[in-house]
Structures are given as C-alpha cells and as structure tokens.
Amino acid sequence: MKTNAASSLFFSPFIGFWFLFVLFSWADAASGNDEKPPLLAGTVVDSEGNPVAGALVRPSRVSSENQTQTTDENGCFAFSAVEFRTGRLLAQSPDGIFMGTCEIDETAEPVEPKVTLQPARKITGIVTDAGGKPVAEAFVLATSLYEEVVRTQTDSQGRFTFFFPEDIKMDALVALKDGVGFDYIWTMESPASSEYRSFGRNGDPKRRKKSDGPFTLQFDGVRPLRFKVLDEDGKRLEGIEVRPWYFNKEGQLTDLNIGTELYRRSTGPDGFVSFDFFPAWQKDGVTFFANENPKTIKQTQTCRFLRGRIDLRPDSFAAENEITMRPAVTVRGQIRFPNGTPAVGWLLRAQGDPDQYEQSTTDGQGRYLVPVVPESQINLSAERPSGLLGAAIDEDWVCATRRDVGVSAGPVLTEDFILERGTKMTGLVTVGKDEKPLKTGTMIVNPLTPQEASQDEPGNIRCWWWTPIKDGSFAFYAVPGHYRIQCQTGKSQPEQVFLEAGRELTVELHTEETRLETLVPIMLPGKVQTDDDPPKPIAGAEIQYRSFHGFPGRHEDYRTDDNGEFEIPQDTTSLYVQVLTSDGERGVMVKVPPTEKNVVLIPKPLGTITGKIIHKDTQKPVVGKNIRCGINIQGEGDESRYSTTGFLRTMLTDENGEYRFSGLPCGVEYQIDFLRRPRGEPDDDTGGSTSYNLIAKTDPRPGEEKELGTFEFLPRVNG
Numbered sequence: 046m047k048t049n050a051a052s053s054l055f056f057s058p059f060i061g062f063w064f065l066f067v068l069f070s071w072a073d074a075a076s077g078n079d080e081k082p083p084l085l086a087g088t089v090v091d092s093e094g095n096p097v098a099g100a101l102v103r104p105s106r107v108s109s110e111n112q113t114q115t116t117d118e119n120g121c122f123a124f125s126a127v128e129f130r131t132g133r134l135l136a137q138s139p140d141g142i143f144m145g146t147c148e149i150d151e152t153a154e155p156v157e158p159k160v161t162l163q164p165a166r167k168i169t170g171i172v173t174d175a176g177g178k179p180v181a182e183a184f185v186l187a188t189s190l191y192e193e194v195v196r197t198q199t200d201s202q203g204r205f206t207f208f209f210p211e212d213i214k215m216d217a218l219v220a221l222k223d224g225v226g227f228d229y230i231w232t233m234e235s236p237a238s239s240e241y242r243s244f245g246r247n248g249d250p251k252r253r254k255k256s257d258g259p260f261t262l263q264f265d266g267v268r269p270l271r272f273k274v275l276d277e278d279g280k281r282l283e284g285i286e287v288r289p290w291y292f293n294k295e296g297q298l299t300d301l302n303i304g305t306e307l308y309r310r311s312t313g314p315d316g317f318v319s320f321d322f323f324p325a326w327q328k329d330g331v332t333f334f335a336n337e338n339p340k341t342i343k344q345t346q347t348c349r350f351l352r353g354r355i356d357l358r359p360d361s362f363a364a365e366n367e368i369t370m371r372p373a374v375t376v377r378g379q380i381r382f383p384n385g386t387p388a389v390g391w392l393l394r395a396q397g398d399p400d401q402y403e404q405s406t407t408d409g410q411g412r413y414l415v416p417v418v419p420e421s422q423i424n425l426s427a428e429r430p431s432g433l434l435g436a437a438i439d440e441d442w443v444c445a446t447r448r449d450v451g452v453s454a455g456p457v458l459t460e461d462f463i464l465e466r467g468t469k470m471t472g473l474v475t476v477g478k479d480e481k482p483l484k485t486g487t488m489i490v491n492p493l494t495p496q497e498a499s500q501d502e503p504g505n506i507r508c509w510w511w512t513p514i515k516d517g518s519f520a521f522y523a524v525p526g527h528y529r530i531q532c533q534t535g536k537s538q539p540e541q542v543f544l545e546a547g548r549e550l551t552v553e554l555h556t557e558e559t560r561l562e563t564l565v566p567i568m569l570p571g572k573v574q575t576d577d578d579p580p581k582p583i584a585g586a587e588i589q590y591r592s593f594h595g596f597p598g599r600h601e602d603y604r605t606d607d608n609g610e611f612e613i614p615q616d617t618t619s620l621y622v623q624v625l626t627s628d629g630e631r632g633v634m635v636k637v638p639p640t641e642k643n644v645v646l647i648p649k650p651l652g653t654i655t656g657k658i659i660h661k662d663t664q665k666p667v668v669g670k671n672i673r674c675g676i677n678i679q680g681e682g683d684e685s686r687y688s689t690t691g692f693l694r695t696m697l698t699d700e701n702g703e704y705r706f707s708g709l710p711c712g713v714e715y716q717i718d719f720l721r722r723p724r725g726e727p728d729d730d731t732g733g734s735t736s737y738n739l740i741a742k743t744d745p746r747p748g749e750e751k752e753l754g755t756f757e758f759l760p761r762v763n764g
Contacts, residue, residue, distance in 0.1 A: 219303065
C-alpha cells in the first residue's frame with residue numbers, strides 16, 4: 046500500500062472535522078484523583094493487518110474544527126480526551142486512495158479501535174447551471190447517516206472528484222453555490238424513510254443501487270430568502286445565526302436532512318440575513334432556526350434568547366420575513382466530584398413546561414449552560430459520559446435530579462451539583478408470546494417526586510433519561526427514590542419502583558411486539574382512472590399512503606404506470622391512500638381496510654378549508670398561529686384507544702388571523718387544530734394533556750371551499 050503521496054483531499058482547505066476536544070483537566074475531573082487522562086488510542090492497518098504509518102485519522106463528520114491525528118511508524122494514533130458525537134472514526138492514507146472507518150459503540154466498554162484501510166471509491170461528477178453550463182467553485186458534499194463525510198469543490202470545468210470509504214453507504218450528494226443554486230441526489234445506497242417499516246431497516250434489496258458516478262447535479266436557479274431578526278421590543282439583532290432544516294425536491298426519493306455549516310448565515314448590524322442559495326425547486330414549506338452565536342455564548346457565559354423558529358410557507362418565500370427572538374433566562378452552574386474536581390463531559394438536561402428540552406455538556410471546568418423560558422418550572426438531570434469519555438469514571442457516580450426548579454424573570458439562575466455514589470438497578474426485558482429476551486431497545490426512566498409516586502398513574506412527567514437494552518438486559522445507577530420505568534420498544538406498561546440506598550434492585554418487564562422490522566409486506570394493487578364511460582387510466586399520478594403503524598410512503602416512491610396501475614405495501618391495519626394527478630388539479634383520499642385485495646380510485650376536483658382565529662377578549666386577529674390540517678388515523682383492535690395524525694399540513698395565520706388549506710383530496714374527514722403550547726409561550730387553554738386544540742372536523746366536497754368561520758382563542762398564563 047502506498048502512503049507517501051504529496052497531496053490529499055484530507056488537507057483541502059475546504060475540509061473540516063466536527064469534533065469537540067474537552068479541556069486539559071479532564072482526567073482529574075473524570076476520576077476524582079490525580080491519574081492522567083486515558084487516551085483514545087488505536088491503530089490503522091492495511092488489508093493484511095500490517096500497520097500503516099502516516100495515515101490520517103479523524104471523526105467521520107466534517108466541520109470547521111479541522112482536527113486530525115497522524116499514525117506513527119507503528120500505525121498508532123491517539124486522541125486526548127475526545128468527545129465523539131458521531132460515534133465513528135475515519136482513516137485514510139495521505140493520498141486518499143485507501144480509506145476505512147470504525148464504529149465507536151458508546152454504550153459498550155471502550156476498546157482500542159482498529160481501522161482497516163482498503164481501496165476507496167473514486168466518486169466523480171459535474172455541477173451545471175440550468176442551461177447545462179459547468180459551475181466552477183461549487184461546494185460538493187457527500188453524506189452518510191445524515192452526516193457530511195466529505196466536502197470538496199468543483200474545478201474550472203465544473204467537475205469534482207473525491208474518495209469515499211468503501212465500507213459505509215453514501216446516502217446523498219449535495220451541491221451548493223451562493224447566487225447560483227442548490228441541488229441534491231439521493232444515491233439509493235440507503236433506503237428512503239418510507240421503506241423502513243415496510244421492508245425493515247435495510248429497505249427493499251431490489252431498490253438498492255451503488256454507483257461511483259459520474260453524477261450530474263444541476264442548479265435550476267435560486268429564490269433568495271431574506272429575514273429580519275428582532276427581539277420582542279422590535280430591536281434588530283446582530284450576530285444571530287439562521288439555518289434551514291429540511292429540503293425536498295420532486296423526483297428524489299426522500300427529503301434532504303443534513304446539517305452543514307455551509308447552510309448557516311448570520312445577521313449583520315441591520316438585523317438582516319439573506320440566503321442566496323435557496324433552490325427555486327423547493328415547493329413545500331421550510332423550517333428555519335435562529336440561534337445566538339455559540340462563540341458569543343461561550344465568551345459571556347450567558348444566553349440572551351431562546352432558539353427562534355419560523356415555519357415558512359411557500360407563498361412567503363419572496364417576502365421579507367421576520368423572526369422574533371424571545372428572551373431567555375440562563376441556567377448555569379458547575380458539576381463537581383465530592384473532592385472538588387470538576388465533572389467533565391456530563392450531559393445536563395433542562396426539561397419542563399412549556400415544551401422545554403435543552404441540554405449542555407460540561408466543559409473542562411465542569412460548567413454547563415442552558416437557556417430556559419422565564420417564569421417557568423424546569424427539571425435538571427445529568428448523565429455520566431458514555432463510551433470514550435466515561436472510561437475513567439466509576440460507573441456508580443451519579444448526579445441527583447433536581448425537580449420543579451422555579452425560574453424567575455432574572456437573567457441568570459445558578460444551580461451547582463455535587464456527584465454522589467448511586468445504587469444499581471438492573472432489569473430483564475422479554476418480548477412477544479414466547480417471552481424471548483428483547484434483542485435491542487431503549488428503557489425510559491422517570492424520577493418521581495413523592496407526590497407523583499403516591500399517584501396510581503402519574504401524568505406527563507417532564508423529566509426523563511434513557512438507558513439501552515441489549516440482549517434483554519439493562520442496568521444503570523441512580524440515587525435512592527421512586528422511579529417509573531418503561532420499555533420504549535413495542536407496547537408495554539410502565540412499572541413504578543422504589544430504589545433503596547445500597548440495595549441493588551432487579552426488575553422484570555415484558556413488551557408486546559407491535560410490528561416486525563424484517564417483515565416483507567403484502568402488496569396491495571390498485572388503479573387510478575377517470576369516471577368516464579368507459580373509464581380511462583390516469584398515468585403518472587402520485588400515490589401516498591399512511592397507516593397506524595407505518596412510516597409515510599413518500600409520493601415519489603409510488604406513481605401510476607401507463608396503465609394507471611400501482612402497488613403499495615399493505616399493513617395489518619387500514620391504509621389511508623391519497624392520489625394526486627400529475628397536473629395537481631384532481632385527487633382523492635380513501636380509507637382501505639386490511640382485507641381489501643384491490644382498489645380502484647377516481648380523482649375529483651380538490652377541496653379547500655378556510656377559517657379565522659381571533660382573540661376572545663379583544664376580538665383582534667391572532668397573527669402567526671401555527672394551524673394544522675390532517676387526518677386522524679385511529680388504531681384498531683387492541684390499539685383502538687391510540688391514534689396518530691397523518692397527511693399533515695401546517696401554516697401560520699396571516700395578518701388578518703386567517704388560514705387557508707387548498708388542494709385537499711376529498712373523500713375523508715380532515716381535522717383542523719393548533720398547537721396548545723408553542724415553545725416559550727404560555728398555555729393556550731385551560732387544561733388537558735393533549736398538545737393540540739381542536740378547531741373543527743370537516744369533510745369538504747370536491748371543488749368546494751369549506752368555510753369554518755371564526756374561532757375565538759383565549760391564551761392562558763400559568764399561575
């Protein structure tokens with residue numbers, strides 16, 4: 046194996062590595078004594094097991110940190126006190142021709158990782174504009190498991206070449222250039238989301254494809270977006286980072302859900318931020334998040350604002366949109382061992398109403414920092430580091446949960462913690478009628494207050510953590526007290542237990558199988574046709590489906606052929622099947638029982654639902670309220686008391702408090718509701734455990750505009 050080439054993609058100035066180094070005092074903090082910190086030490090070998098000198102090693106996810114290690118003459122590398130958020134190492138020869146990866150299982154005892162290099166894939170392609178002309182200096186990203194693994198740029202001819210590990214799947218290719226465009230390709234090496242429940246985690250083997258190119262990504266133009274970021278007093282904010290979430294392009298099998306720093310833009314002194322790469326092909330709404338700059342937070346040790354969010358409608362893409370940042374209270378403090386040394390790498394969670402979930406990892410001084418809603422109540426809990434960071438920490442060190450902490454309107458609340466020795470709880474989880482040990486799963490753990498413990502069925506407890514189940518077993522340490530535990534896999538009942546100090550507790554739980562991941566589905570045939578006499582087949586119609594159990598079937602997955610025919614996976618419960626003709630003018634939605642052997646669908650003109658929200662006291666329009674429109678999908682048989690919502694559409698009420706859902710296929714009843722507790726806002730109603738308030742249920746007729754009238758809305762403030 047050759048390892049002495051002069052250049053490498055690894056050293057490209059456009060490559061960085063998402064990687065967090067915990068500060069120098071980690072060892073003393075982790076162990077509570079004067080021992081030196083353990084290193085993440087491993088080796089890189091070739092296919093014959095021989096050590097490879099000069100290999101470059103990094104976490105697999107690209108970011109701006111640009112940190113790598115180089116193997117010595119024995120093929121060894123070492124990282125000092127590294128927190129691996131990706132759980133995967135990537136190594137390559139300096140010329141990039143040989144690459145390999147190694148998974149880091151953070152739930153298992155750390156072992157010395159060994160990365161085996163093998164010939165890498167050479168991926169090629171071109172990026173063009175809408176007219177087919179090559180685009181130079183466009184960024185090209187290759188992703189795996191929602192992570193950006195490789196980043197490069199096109200040359201003067203718009204072409205790109207990079208190496209990619211043979212032992213992982215390349216999910217998507219992404220191209221981006223400001224002022225020119227944005228594009229992505231789902232490569233088919235990994236299944237789209239619609240395949241998981243139907244065909245198992247590996248998808249349908251018949252659909253898997255693997256190609257090294259050449260790929261063509263084409264920019265179809267941009268639709269520039271512009272935001273103004275304000276505080277609640279209308280003051281423009283500088284230095285706020287704004288980023289989009291999902292993209293979805295017609296013709297691709299699934300959404301693009303990949304985070305990269307190339308998406309992020311920061312507001313200037315005037316409070317404005319622009320996105321010059323936003324693709325013209327984006328037809329669905331997009332969520333944007335706004336955050337304070339992490340460097341500013343680190344320097345000031347203060348969070349001024351909660352995370353901002355706006356769900357942008359397609360008809361707002363051309364407008365100048367506003368994001369309002371709500372004020373935050375900073376909860377910060379230090380976690381220490383009893384001897385005073387800081388506890389580094391512990392994950393602290395702040396949970397509570399209204400809809401709060403924030404987390405922070407303690408730094409080299411054991412410090413954490415989270416933003417929370419003023420004048421609220423939160424629960425604070427902390428978990429010991431796992432895997433690599435937790436190797437030097439005795440596993441019985443625990444941090445007592447702090448329940449119902451009152452948060453005032455002040456800028457800072459300080460809560461310090463001292464670790465203590467915990468008591469062990471173990472368990473065995475069986476599954477199915479034959480009560481076999483559950484192979485893999487997750488246990489959710491709720492610490493209870495004395496009042497909650499006295500209740501037969503405690504309500505929604507806004508405090509939890511998870512622990513993994515492997516081969517039927519789970520184990521964790523906790524402080525003495527009452528707990529509610531429940532298996533999150535399958536269908537099971539929660540168990541309330543009491544943990545006594547110094548007395549190990551063993552619990553047995555059982556869960557019922559509600560689905561089989563590897564089950565090959567029975568396919569339901571169908572046909573879409575006109576209501577003419579005789580009927581005519583409708584080709585190219587988009588088919589979506591939902592069931593109570595399954596993930597949604599993306600409409601790009603299923604289209605009628607030239608004969609108007611299609612096949613979709615059939616569930617053990619009823620399917621809701623939606624048809625939209627290719628011209629977007631007609632559609633239909635039907636409920637299909639699991640006993641159905643064939644289905645014929647006849648599209649009709651689409652319906653519309655409109656309405657208005659006003660404040661009950663002031664009678665003024667409620668602007669910017671998040672309204673949902675969807676289908677209530679009820680469970681059947683033993684699961685008839687459960688329900689879920691499908692075919693969801695969301696929008697914000699306009700300046701008149703009005704909403705309008707158009708293009709609805711008719712044939713079933715739609716449910717219109719709104720979010721009861723938006724993040725950072727007071728409650729919207731006077732009680733109930735549901736997160737949404739019902740406005741109306743209605744079934745519009747084909748071609749009809751169904752007017753729901755005016756709904757009077759009265760916010761409620763806690764206390």
